[in-house]
Amino acid sequence: MTEKCKDCGKCCLNTEMMLSKKEIILLLKNYPQDLQEEDFVLKNNEYFQLKNVNGHCVFFDISTKKCKIYSNRPQGCRFYPLTYDKDKKTCVFDEDCPRTHLFYQSHDEFEKTCEQIQKFLREYLDIKL
Numbered sequence: 181m182t183e184k185c186k187d188c189g190k191c192c193l194n195t196e197m198m199l200s201k202k203e204i205i206l207l208l209k210n211y212p213q214d215l216q217e218e219d220f221v222l223k224n225n226e227y228f229q230l231k232n233v234n235g236h237c238v239f240f241d242i243s244t245k246k247c248k249i250y251s252n253r254p255q256g257c258r259f260y261p262l263t264y265d266k267d268k269k270t271c272v273f274d275e276d277c278p279r280t281h282l283f284y285q286s287h288d289e290f291e292k293t294c295e296q297i298q299k300f301l302r303e304y305l306d307i308k309l
């Protein structure tokens with residue numbers, strides 16, 4: 181976890197983070213313990229997403245406030261707190277993050293990441309934007 185996120189982990193509580201099929205396969209391959217798809221994957225009407233247990237992401241360690249799969253965390257967790265707003269047709273910071281001012285501070289970085297988010301949504305999650 182980066183310094184920016186130290187002692188926070190708010191975005192790992194009641195997560196609705198999307199998962200691509202490719203990420204599910206990679207996690208099953210790389211997770212050190214015996215992990216089954218049903219342990220961490222939830223399917224909603226449109227896409228797969230991370231499952232919660234006791235109000236937090238199944239991979240969140242509530243005592244240390246750290247992600248247990250940090251180096252293999254899903255792409256959406258890497259982009260966060262930047263997200264894509266389908267109605268506004270642009271990227272926005274998620275209001276749930278209390279430290280958005282620390283992320284993507286330059287215009288170029290913001291725009292570049294926004295393009296990557298849209299590409300990810302289209303190509304890996306098959307979502308029409």
Ligand code: SF4
Binds near residue numbers: 189190277279
């Ligand atoms: S991205 Fe925001 S909400 Fe998530 S851990 Fe970092 S500071 Fe907290």
Ligand code: SF4
Binds near residue numbers: 197241247
């Ligand atoms: S995978 Fe890690 S970073 Fe992503 S929501 Fe779960 S605990 Fe948080």
